[in-house]
Amino acid sequence: MSDTSIPKSAVQDAAPVRxxxxxxxxxxxxxxxxxxxxxxxxxSLLSPFFADIAYILESFxxxxxxxxxxxxxxxxxxxxEIDLSGAAMMALSACLFGITYQAGYPISVAILVSLISGVAxxxxxxxxxxxFKLPSIIVTIGTLTLFRGIxxxxxxxxxxxxxxxxFVGIDYQYVLNLPIPVxxxxxxxxxxxxxxxxxxxGRQIYQIGxxxxxxxxxxxxxxxxxxxxxxxxxxxxxxxxxxxxSRLASVRYxxxxxxxxxxxxxxxxxxxxxxxxxGSIIGTFLAAWLLVIIATGMTVANIPINAQxxxxxxxxxxxxxxxNIIYSRTQR
Amino acid sequence: MFKKLSVLLGVAAGLTMMASAxxxxxxxxxxxxxxxGNPYFDSLVQGFVDGCDKLGCEFEFVAPAxxxxxxxxxxxxxxxxxxxxxxxxxxxxxxxxxxxxDRARAKGILVLSVxxxxxxxxxxxxxxxxxxxxxxxxxxxxxxxxSLIDYEGxxxxxxxxxxxPDQNKWxxxxxxxxxxxxxxxxxxxxxxxxxxxxxxxxxxxMEALLSTYPNLRGVISxxxxxxxxxxxxxxxxxxxxTVKVTGLGTPNQMRPFIKDGTVEAFQLWSPYNxxxxxxxxxxxxxxxxxxxxxxxxxxxxxxxxxxxxxxxSINTQAGLTTFDASNIDDFNF
Amino acid sequence: MNSLTAALRFILLRREAGIAVMLVLFSLVVSxxxxxFLSLDTLRIVMLAVPLILIAGMGQMMVLLARHVDLxxxxxxxxxxxxxxxxxxxxxxxxxxxxxxxxxxVGAALGLVNGAxxxxFRLPSIIVTLGTLSLxxxxxxxxxxxxxxxxxxxxxxxxxxSQTSPIFGIPWIIFIALTIALISYVxxxxxxxGRQIYAIGxxxVAAPLRGISVVPVTLLVxxxxxxxxxxxxxxxxxxFGYVNPSIxxxxxxxxxxxxxxxxxxxINGGVGTVLGTVLGVIFLGAVSVALPIxxxxxxxxxxxxxxxIIIALLIDRSVRESGIxxxxxxxxx
Numbered sequence: 001m002s003d004t005s006i007p008k009s010a011v012q013d014a015a016p017v018r019x020x021x022x023x024x025x026x027x028x029x030x031x032x033x034x035x036x037x038x039x040x041x042x043x044s045l046l047s048p049f050f051a052d053i054a055y056i057l058e059s060f061x062x063x064x065x066x067x068x069x070x071x072x073x074x075x076x077x078x079x080x081e082i083d084l085s086g087a088a089m090m091a092l093s094a095c096l097f098g099i100t101y102q103a104g105y106p107i108s109v110a111i112l113v114s115l116i117s118g119v120a121x122x123x124x125x126x127x128x129x130x131x132f133k134l135p136s137i138i139v140t141i142g143t144l145t146l147f148r149g150i151x152x153x154x155x156x157x158x159x160x161x162x163x164x165x166x167f168v169g170i171d172y173q174y175v176l177n178l179p180i181p182v183x184x185x186x187x188x189x190x191x192x193x194x195x196x197x198x199x200x201x202g203r204q205i206y207q208i209g210x211x212x213x214x215x216x217x218x219x220x221x222x223x224x225x226x227x228x229x230x231x232x233x234x235x236x237x238x239x240x241x242x243x244x245x246s247r248l249a250s251v252r253y254x255x256x257x258x259x260x261x262x263x264x265x266x267x268x269x270x271x272x273x274x275x276x277x278x279g280s281i282i283g284t285f286l287a288a289w290l291l292v293i294i295a296t297g298m299t300v301a302n303i304p305i306n307a308q309x310x311x312x313x314x315x316x317x318x319x320x321x322x323x324n325i326i327y328s329r330t331q332r
Numbered sequence: 333m334f335k336k337l338s339v340l341l342g343v344a345a346g347l348t349m350m351a352s353a354x355x356x357x358x359x360x361x362x363x364x365x366x367x368x369g370n371p372y373f374d375s376l377v378q379g380f381v382d383g384c385d386k387l388g389c390e391f392e393f394v395a396p397a398x399x400x401x402x403x404x405x406x407x408x409x410x411x412x413x414x415x416x417x418x419x420x421x422x423x424x425x426x427x428x429x430x431x432x433x434d435r436a437r438a439k440g441i442l443v444l445s446v447x448x449x450x451x452x453x454x455x456x457x458x459x460x461x462x463x464x465x466x467x468x469x470x471x472x473x474x475x476x477x478x479s480l481i482d483y484e485g486x487x488x489x490x491x492x493x494x495x496x497p498d499q500n501k502w503x504x505x506x507x508x509x510x511x512x513x514x515x516x517x518x519x520x521x522x523x524x525x526x527x528x529x530x531x532x533x534x535x536x537x538m539e540a541l542l543s544t545y546p547n548l549r550g551v552i553s554x555x556x557x558x559x560x561x562x563x564x565x566x567x568x569x570x571x572x573x574t575v576k577v578t579g580l581g582t583p584n585q586m587r588p589f590i591k592d593g594t595v596e597a598f599q600l601w602s603p604y605n606x607x608x609x610x611x612x613x614x615x616x617x618x619x620x621x622x623x624x625x626x627x628x629x630x631x632x633x634x635x636x637x638x639x640x641x642x643x644x645s646i647n648t649q650a651g652l653t654t655f656d657a658s659n660i661d662d663f664n665f
Numbered sequence: 666m667n668s669l670t671a672a673l674r675f676i677l678l679r680r681e682a683g684i685a686v687m688l689v690l691f692s693l694v695v696s697x698x699x700x701x702f703l704s705l706d707t708l709r710i711v712m713l714a715v716p717l718i719l720i721a722g723m724g725q726m727m728v729l730l731a732r733h734v735d736l737x738x739x740x741x742x743x744x745x746x747x748x749x750x751x752x753x754x755x756x757x758x759x760x761x762x763x764x765x766x767x768x769x770x771v772g773a774a775l776g777l778v779n780g781a782x783x784x785x786f787r788l789p790s791i792i793v794t795l796g797t798l799s800l801x802x803x804x805x806x807x808x809x810x811x812x813x814x815x816x817x818x819x820x821x822x823x824x825x826x827s828q829t830s831p832i833f834g835i836p837w838i839i840f841i842a843l844t845i846a847l848i849s850y851v852x853x854x855x856x857x858x859g860r861q862i863y864a865i866g867x868x869x870v871a872a873p874l875r876g877i878s879v880v881p882v883t884l885l886v887x888x889x890x891x892x893x894x895x896x897x898x899x900x901x902x903x904x905f906g907y908v909n910p911s912i913x914x915x916x917x918x919x920x921x922x923x924x925x926x927x928x929x930x931x932i933n934g935g936v937g938t939v940l941g942t943v944l945g946v947i948f949l950g951a952v953s954v955a956l957p958i959x960x961x962x963x964x965x966x967x968x969x970x971x972x973x974i975i976i977a978l979l980i981d982r983s984v985r986e987s988g989i990x991x992x993x994x995x996x997x998x
Binding site for chain 3: 367368369370371374397398494525526527528530531532533535536537539540541542543544557560561564567568570584585586587588589
């Protein structure tokens with residue numbers, strides 16, 4: 001995974017030219033990587049049961065759904081917007097899938113319904129943010145309550161299950177010794193990494209995030225790209241919802257509740273700049289593994305969940321602060 | 333990147349090999365609770381702790397932060413990885429744990445569902461330790477509220493969520509008792525409402541009940557959050573004399589209401605005994621002294637002879653314990 | 666017809682009147698379906714359901730006015746409530762009213778931390794408070810050892826604040842909420858500092874040019890928001906009679922934000938009034954009470970809250986867009 005998606009750090013006018021190693025080390029992704037190594041070491045010392053690739057891969061499947069949404073969320077945040085409704089979209093699309101299947105339609109139709117609902121929800125967010133010029137941060141707080149509320153209304157407190165056996169247990173299907181959700185995550189990461197780092201579209205997403213007005217003047221179709229990104233969020237959430245449905249063999253309205261925090265956390269840990277314009281897919285890719293290592297390491301060491309919540313909250317805040325400081329030192 | 337990681341892990345694994353060589357003899361039991369901060373489970377865990385103290389097993393309690401359907405899965409996987417012998421869990425969902433529990437059982441781990449069953453998915457656990465015969469809870473509760481209101485007048489039920497499997501089973505039992513037993517002919521169930529086990533919603537639902545049914549005589553709330561909220565509401569409204577609140581609650585939660593007369597009596601079972609029984613059963617099955625077969629019996633100190641019922645479900649006590657002013661101070665959970 | 670347009674005009678000119686009309690229309694529709702809704706009893710239930718939301722809503726309003734948002738208030742409420750509850754439990758000699766100071770102080774401190782991180786590192790408040798939402802909940806689990814504070818430890822006089830009344834049968838807790846609202850009104854409308862909050866929210870860039878120091882004012886609004894959430898925390902103990910680390914205050918932030926934006930406070934800062942917020946809180950309270958009275962499942966509540974937030978945002982947007990509102994109205998008429 002080599003990725004040069006971030007714009008080259010501009011050398012400051014007055015300051016002497018920074019040595020190359022320093023520039024690399026000062027990239028937030030480098031921090032993520034160092035943290036990843038430290039966390040792996042720490043977790044291995046914490047519990048003798050941790051250091052087992054099969055176990056870590058299996059644990060990754062529990063977070064892969066959030067991580068996949070986190071990859072798309074990275075692009076959304078780089079473009080200067082945010083979408084907190086991902087977890088709720090997962091729940092609603094998964095519930096729609098379950099209800100459609102339960103109503104007697106074939107599973108392919110149910111999957112289609114779920115994907116279409118993802119598009120529709122993403123589009124709904126996009127309309128509110130772009131057509132009505134509302135701030136995405138608060139719009140998606142509204143839609144996260146709304147989407148999960150609708151999931152609760154249509155599915156009640158029931159868990160919907162009895163899916164056909166071929167659909168169930170995707171996390172125990174392996175390709176090249178890797179569970180399929182992990183492969184999906186890696187493929188999405190690779191695709192988005194290439195788009196962001198190697199295409200005109202990717203460059204435009206950075207430009208929009210740096211200055212939407214300047215991007216508009218430069219002839220970039222800001223609204224169309226942002227709409228696409230929000231719809232992408234919806235589709236990714238729906239795919240993640242389907243993966244979860246397959247993994248659990250059942251769906252319920254409270255699926256992935258509170259996961260918006262994890263999604264944002266993954267993106268922030270990966271060094272994406274909360275104000276847009278900067279960030280990378282490789283960062284998010286590493287951060288997803290970091291989160292899994294930390295959470296799994298603490299769980300297998302039987303560290304109470306109380307401490308885990310505290311650590312996750314602290315991590316989020318520290319990572320934003322650190323990213324912020326790094327960016328303000330290396331540029332402008 | 334992967335290579336680096338695996339080399340690293342290899343080194344780490346080598347370093348820690350020695351540590352894992354130690355763990356050998358005592359049976360390792362872990363209880364995966366519904367969520368942390370749930371006072372009900374403190375007592376159940378204490379039963380496990382005391383049981384293991386006596387039997388010489390190792391016990392640990394872990395729980396996720398929320399009682400959401402999937403939150404227990406990483407914890408169960410971690411326990412499989414830790415190589416425990418017994419996983420006891422109070423499942424947050426009747427079916428979301430099926431896959432992971434199957435994996436645990438495939439590795440020879442004994443899987444127990446404690447305090448609640450995986451209704452309809454019993455084949456995914458080895459046995460269920462239930463507090464009492466759930467078929468009789470509904471009738472017991474109707475009898476209790478009936479005795480408080482002289483078997484006459486309107487009653488209502490304030491339950492947890494609309495799909496809560498245990499509560500729904502009990503509510504069916506309540507309806508059957510009311511319909512079939514002539515003793516309850518003058519009692520009329522006017523409403524069944526749901527407070528989602530949230531204090532705010534339960535309180536509002538209870539207040540709405542009082543307002544909607546001015547002739548209400550009794551309320552059954554077969555859930556700890558609901559009964560506490562109901563008691564608080566009738567106390568606030570000063571209607572404790574006319575509306576009798578009862579249901580299932582814990583003594584610590586209900587103590588002030590019993591003391592000041594807001595609630596005359598309520599029921600529950602002993603969560604402590606569930607933990608106590610579960611630890612004895614687990615150790616017995618593991619060392620071969622107990623056969624996990626329907627119809628088999630075994631002895632548990634303080635609880636007497638226990639029988640394994642159909643579907644491998646085991647009850648810690650026959651009926652509910654009733655708590656009132658005379659005995660509440662004997663209990664602390 | 667003429668009077669109708671005049672009325673419409675008045676509504677559009679005054680956001681508060683619009684909410685009031687919405688409230689009246691809603692009550693009429695609900696009582697058309699279920700006449701019992703229009704009763705003193707319902708009013709009492711609504712009034713009891715809103716004080717906590719109203720108190721925290723005043724803080725959230727100030728934060729929004731300054732063009733920020735505070736997502737951590739649910740955790741702050743829980744944190745303050747558990748600290749106060751533990752003080753009641755572990756320091757029985759402490760006078761009960763001291764709990765108010767503890768909770769408010771703890772809340773203020775947590776709010777100050779939010780404000781400090783936001784201002785010091787110039788970070789978006791929504792992300793910071795999303796982080797502290799989880800962080801504070803985690804720490805509160807740690808300090809409470811994930812144990813509930815049982816009802817027997819909540820001082821009787823505190824509980825009576827939700828039950829007994831100084832006058833007109835209206836409980837103390839409602840007076841406290843109204844007093845907070847009144848103080849907030851005086852503070853925002855009649856003090857220099859209050860006007861500065863509006864000025865910062867209307868135009869954060871221009872505010873320093875007008876001699877307003879943005880950082881201290883921002884710190885102040887977050888501290889006030891935390892303090893008021895803390896006060897709501899001790900009142901939670903009063904209203905529900907116990908404090909549970911995994912239940913108390915969870916999801917509270919969404920209810921409060923929904924109420925405040927319904928009350929016409931703009932998420933773009935600088936626009937909003939105390940009266941509007943009070944009406945918004947009452948409106949949501951009426952919705953939550955109407956659902957059980959109509960026999961609608963509580964499941965609808967969250968969907969309605971979400972829809973209400975989005976509709977309020979759209980209304981806010983359209984009001985801002987039609988800068989010459991009255992002219993537009995003239996043209997239509």
